[in-house]
Amino acid sequence: MHSEEKLMSKKKPAFPINHFLNEYLIEHSRNIKIPIFYEDLLRFQGSVVVYDKNDEDTLWVRVYYSDFDREEIDLSLKKVYNILHSNGNEDNIQYLNIDAVDYCTFGNSKPFRVKVRNVLNDNYTYFYVKKTDASRVYGLELEHILSPYNLNFLVYKDTLIEEHIAGIPGDTFIKEILPNCSEPEKSQIAKEFVKFNERCMIRLLGDMRSYNYVIVPTHDFDSVVYKIRAIDFDQQCFEGKFKVYYPQFFKENFPMVKLVGEKLLENSIEQYKMEERSIVAKRILSSEDRIDELVFCMKNDEISTNDNIEKLKMQVYEFTRDISFKKSKNMGEVLESALDFVRRNYEDVSTR
Template sequence: MSEKLMSKKKPAYPVSKKLDDYLEHYSRKIEIPIFYEDLLRFSGSVVVYDSDDKDTLWVRVYYSEYDRIEIDISLKKVYSILHSDGSDSIFPFLNVDAVDFCTFGNSQPFRIKVRNILNDNFTYFYVKKTDASRIYGLELEHMLSPYNLNFLVYKDTLIEEHIAGIPGDVFIKDILPNCTESEKSQLAKEFVKFNERCMIRLLGDMRSYNYVIVPTHDFDHVVYKIRAIDFDQQCYEGKLKVYRPQFFKENYLMVMLVKEKLQRNSVDQYKIEERSIVAKRILSSGNRIKRLMAISRVDHISNPENIAALSQHIHELTGDISFKNCTSMGEVLSLALDFVRRNYEDVSMKQILENKYRQ
């Protein structure tokens, strides 16, 4: 199913001058000492296997001695900019344990493992090629999801912090079967809300390996949340189903969980809850999201065929004729968010008037 939904390959779109100015204004654009292209100078690689000796689709790369010294210092500097004050005072306590390269997917990222040698704590960050679609996706995730995101952009290089969690495909295969019935119900609820959130902000391709499950221990039980980790397919495709995780075969067991554990009324309730939460975040984001949407409306981040198709699909779903005249994917996205916000405000105002009438 998922192969038919997606285009063969999405192109990377350059960052426009207006988007570049936006990134600088909100401290996302910071000069870094290394570029994506620099990391491609590796002299060899070995396959990275998981604990079950299966190919992870990542390879561990290595560099010549001269390049390695320079790259190590530069990656420590990037870590300091991303997670600290940007100074080199922490360099003696850091070690770059691994540089991994992934040939799977569009972005072909580098994954950098940095360890604190004093206590062996480690973290990851990613070095990718800049893509305007991904930047819009990261910014919208930062503003409209429950999670803040830390990332940096400089010229053709994008630095992203690691999002911790259990990969969705691993969780579905190894952990879901052993969950309690209560945990399964809670997971079903979270999948409904995640599905709704992705559709509202037009984040596509949420197959199980593009999101993580984050467990949190709360008193005597575990609460699970679902977080997107790949933002490459932000408002590019023309099929509305691409923006609804429920239509990917990799999520079949999660969809079945929803059918088994939730009644129709509960599903509708959770959708309304998520739309209301997103609407509140749109309102609280104020000028920042308004500025981002104004930039997206004149940006080129998809092709005319996809724009026309998605506009038609959303028009059929909402009945809003505004979608029939869209000329850019940013306009489709902006109208979609505005539709959610207006509906929330209309319902809120109706509730206020009803309460006054009762008084």
């Protein structure tokens, strides 16, 4: 299940939002005018390193602005928070405080993380400001439609606003929490990783290394149930290697893969894969019109290289023996074939 080979190619470029995707975003209330852009946040005067509770560098820096810029930026970020989380009503602005603006120099998107606090009760939340990338927007929208989780995000021109996805970072969980989990909890986590692995593969979401997903614990009666959620969507339908779309092939996930081998029998693994395929197929069928619209945008877009498209379509064809993959001309058609393959298999089984 595990591979040491280098999976990822060189850094992925950001792709612009084309006309069709922009129209889709407007139709589904994802494209809303906002008072600040990603570029505005780059005007910081200086920064300090942000350390975690163990005094280790988090790869985020806390930025600060001149007094003149700070006032304008704070007010604009409060307005963005209200647009993202409500109807943009500004009655509560006086009760909001921008506690911190952090900047990440690691990874593709170089995001800003904004901490917003309600001064009346000290509750706080985060949202992210990033440069728009069509791959990421497709990834967010597919996650919203095909996963168990709704996602809240906005796009305006070259700026993307995303709400924070709460959870324990996968790498932290594997290192600090997993070893102390009970045996039944480990079995449940193994099952969840199998399902997560399958879900990423079906919708072609790549690069799910342990720091690109979170573990979400939920208390249920006298036990804790763990779910796995993707938090990074840059690698939607870009890479040419089929293995990139399987979390199991990243060395960072080896402890999870080992857990699956220790806790689950082969027929259980197949059962959980089939369950996940069925759940995704039901979501495809229940959101057919919206998915058709999104796939149409992707088929009329350029979100990968010709080399990656050729490589991926042939590798998926070898895996499925479905001729439609071989005929695909772009990543949108590869994804369309993948979703059709899952839906057809589900319908074939359910009509027997």
